[in-house]
Amino acid sequence: MIIDKTWRVLTVGDGDLSFSASLLTHHQPASLTATVLDTSDVLLGKYAHNDYQTLLDQQCPVLCEFDVTDPNAWSTLEKHSFDLVIFQFPLIPAFKSHQEFQEKCKEVHINTLNRQLLRHFLVNSFEHFLDPNGARLCYITSKDVKPYKEWNIENALHRNTDIDYLGWHDFNIDAFPGYKVRNVDRDKHVKDTKGITYVWSDNSAHAIKSQLNESLYKDEAYCELCATGPYNNDQDKIKHQSTKKHLNMLNYEAMWQLILDRE
Template sequence: MYINSKWRILTVGDGDLSFSASLVKHHKPRALTATVFDTRSTLIAKYGSDEHYQQLLKNGANVLTSFDVTEPSTWQNIILQQFDLVIFQFPLIPGFSSKQDYIKQCEHFSINTLNRRLLRIYLQHCFKYFLADNGAKLAYISSKDVKPYRQWNIEHSLTMNLPVMYLGKMAFNITEFPGYRIRNVDRDKHVKDTQGFTYVYSDNQTLPAEDIQLATFVDDKVFSKLALLNNDNHCAICRTGLLLNELDKKLHFSSKKHLQMQQYEQQWHYYLSQESL
């Protein structure tokens, strides 16, 4: 993950705050505001202490609890449009509190769509409210490259019909953030460190001169890959290719994997159609 020490950074939904604590200690950004969805009392109850909360305050960071990136009413203590970069580490919608809650939330949309919705709203709010017009104007999403996360089609689906571009991805190396523990969204368990990527978004087509180094970290072949995936011999939603002949295509497009991804994409397009109403 590329971090410029001149940047003003906002972290979103940072579990036990260990990522933010490591970020401020080892990468020393110009300014850091760290946020968690939980209240401070829940943070202590869930993780046994608020040591990272205290560390961040000692290092001059701003820390906000009860912060929901999808709900502006929870943002009372944040100054808007002051950040260069917003980071969302390994996002996942919270578990359902009851069977009734599950039925209510999944009445029209699957969990796949609900997670995409969370990330889309995150990106919308980043560029509308959090990022400064005179800054780097970057949003990061780190996510695991395994199911169900890779089924969200993070590269292609989130920015549909938005003035936001997907710029590429960087391998996420947890060793760059000593002390960071990826937490389960609902419990205090440490999540296994499987391969992940940090996906990069911006609404600015040209990087500021001082941030051009970012381009060396982001996959510079992303646009050529997208061009390949959009031809008849590849499947963009499954990130699959090369389909060499008609038999390859028939086998792939009738496979369980493709049919499931097709259902996810159809439902996502239905959600987007409702979003615009």
């Protein structure tokens, strides 16, 4: 992960705060503010091993009950005061009941809800968190497996905005000693899975682009939607377009477009 020591960094939704603690200790940004969705009591009760006190002991601000989709949750955060905002392995919280699941998924799919979360993260970061005169970068680190790769992260999240997708680089967890990637709402960490850090800015000519990889699935030999290919010929690509995977992705995209049309 590309971290400049002069940057002021905000981490979003860092469950047990182990990522923030490792970032602060081993990468030493100019400043760090860490946030979690849980209350402090829930955080301490949920994770037997956490870095809440570790960060406080190092005078690192920790904001609890920080919901990146709700402006009321970050009213105490100084506006436009960061260079970089990071969201590690985001996923919507587990539903508390079957009734809540039915209510929230009445018109949309869980796929759409996760895309909404990440879009809120990007839009709110550029409108409220990032300094107009700073580096102005957003990172989302995610996994290259289902269901995460079905969110069409490189193309769908910033659609119809002034935000530009710049590229990606591999996330090396070994560069963050002590960081545990947690299951959502559980005191267990998942086995190491290949992570990819995706990068956005509202400066399409940002200098960081020279350190990033471009999207792999852009030309006619690939299916950008499904992130597959290259295909040997047009017949193979047409065959792919009739697969269940491709049809599912078309359905996700249609639901996503309905959400965007309502904005």
